[in-house]
Amino acid sequence: MRHFITLFDLTREELLHLLAMAERLKRQQGRGKRRRELAGKVVALIFEKPSLRTRVSFESAVAQLGGATIFLSGPEVGLGTREAIPDCARTLSQFCDAVILRTFAHSTVETFAEHASVPVINGLTDTHHPCQAISDLFTMQEQFGELRGRTVVFVGDGNNVARSLAVGCGMLGMRFVLAAPKGYGFEPDYSNLLRQRFPEGSFELNGSPTEAVRHADVIYTDVWTSMGQEAEKDTRCQAFRGFQVNRELLEHAPDHAVVMHCLPAHRGEEITSEVLDGQRSIAFQQAGNRLHAQKALLDWLLNQSHRSLRR
Ligand code: CP
Numbered sequence: 001m002r003h004f005i006t007l008f009d010l011t012r013e014e015l016l017h018l019l020a021m022a023e024r025l026k027r028q029q030g031r032g033k034r035r036r037e038l039a040g041k042v043v044a045l046i047f048e049k050p051s052l053r054t055r056v057s058f059e060s061a062v063a064q065l066g067g068a069t070i071f072l073s074g075p076e077v078g079l080g081t082r083e084a085i086p087d088c089a090r091t092l093s094q095f096c097d098a099v100i101l102r103t104f105a106h107s108t109v110e111t112f113a114e115h116a117s118v119p120v121i122n123g124l125t126d127t128h129h130p131c132q133a134i135s136d137l138f139t140m141q142e143q144f145g146e147l148r149g150r151t152v153v154f155v156g157d158g159n160n161v162a163r164s165l166a167v168g169c170g171m172l173g174m175r176f177v178l179a180a181p182k183g184y185g186f187e188p189d190y191s192n193l194l195r196q197r198f199p200e201g202s203f204e205l206n207g208s209p210t211e212a213v214r215h216a217d218v219i220y221t222d223v224w225t226s227m228g229q230e231a232e233k234d235t236r237c238q239a240f241r242g243f244q245v246n247r248e249l250l251e252h253a254p255d256h257a258v259v260m261h262c263l264p265a266h267r268g269e270e271i272t273s274e275v276l277d278g279q280r281s282i283a284f285q286q287a288g289n290r291l292h293a294q295k296a297l298l299d300w301l302l303n304q305s306h307r308s309l310r311r
């Protein structure tokens with residue numbers, strides 16, 4: 001039984017397997033093929049934070065694979081407040097075949113997984129968003145084919161989305177450049193970990209967005225103020241001034257470079273509407289791909305991970 005808490009939980013071969021599965025599932029859905037991989041299975045979602053894409057893409061993915069979901073809001077469950085996290089994990093494991101968690105503290109998901117006897121999936125924490133990263137790599141693969149040697153420039157906050165994407169890029173031998181203002185990059189320990197784990201990847205921090213995007217294949221951005229950081233909004237907007245993805249920035253990038261955003265976007269802050277809705281943006285294709293990538297993840301975790309590609 002395996003959990004999916006961060007992208008570090010996968011080997012490179014497993015990640016490539018998931019990307020190939022996502023591609024096949026998307027193609028088959030386009031042809032109207034019906035699937036039953038999760039028939040009779042129940043997946044619970046416990047979300048402490050709001051969500052559109054993660055919740056709906058997972059609920060649709062499970063339904064389209066023949067299973068059922070139960071959605072519980074964070075306050076309703078009270079992980080660590082109404083009930084101890086291990087007690088909740090041990091109980092829920094007897095009712096459900098998998099649990100997807102979206103929490104503030106990353107340790108909540110880790111503790112839950114430690115005590116669960118069914119697969120636990122991280123649907124975003126303060127420090128990681130691995131489902132987003134798998135889906136984003138799938139979208140990049142659709143765009144470019146082979147990803148080895150490609151350059152992703154993340155302009156903005158070294159946040160949960162950036163951290164997870166950097167792992168995926170490293171695993172696939174890509175270059176990951178973080179263009180962040182001072183104080184908003186990765187912690188040195190995290191950068192060291194990435195370099196140590198993925199010697200074939202390349203990780204850079206660059207304080208100048210215009211310089212950073214010069215060799216970009218992908219320009220990626222996300223909100224400057226993530227969920228839970230609302231009190232810092234003014235300070236952050238100040239710090240990130242000059243890090244907006246806009247038409248002027250794109251003029252410094254190669255013509256073929258595409259723009260990605262995990263969404264939701266704060267239009268007019270980290271990205272202009274002109275760019276988000278423009279020809280170089282693949283953000284909505286990217287959003288749609290959450291469905292296919294997560295179907296692959298669910299089928300693999302619930303049906304295949306214990307019998308194939310075992311580490
Ligand atoms: N990208 C993403 O995870 O979106 P939601 O917060 O709407 O789930």
Ligand code: NVA
Nearest residue numbers: 159222226227263264
């Ligand atoms: N960094 C954002 C991602 C939302 C999908 C947040 O955590 O709010």
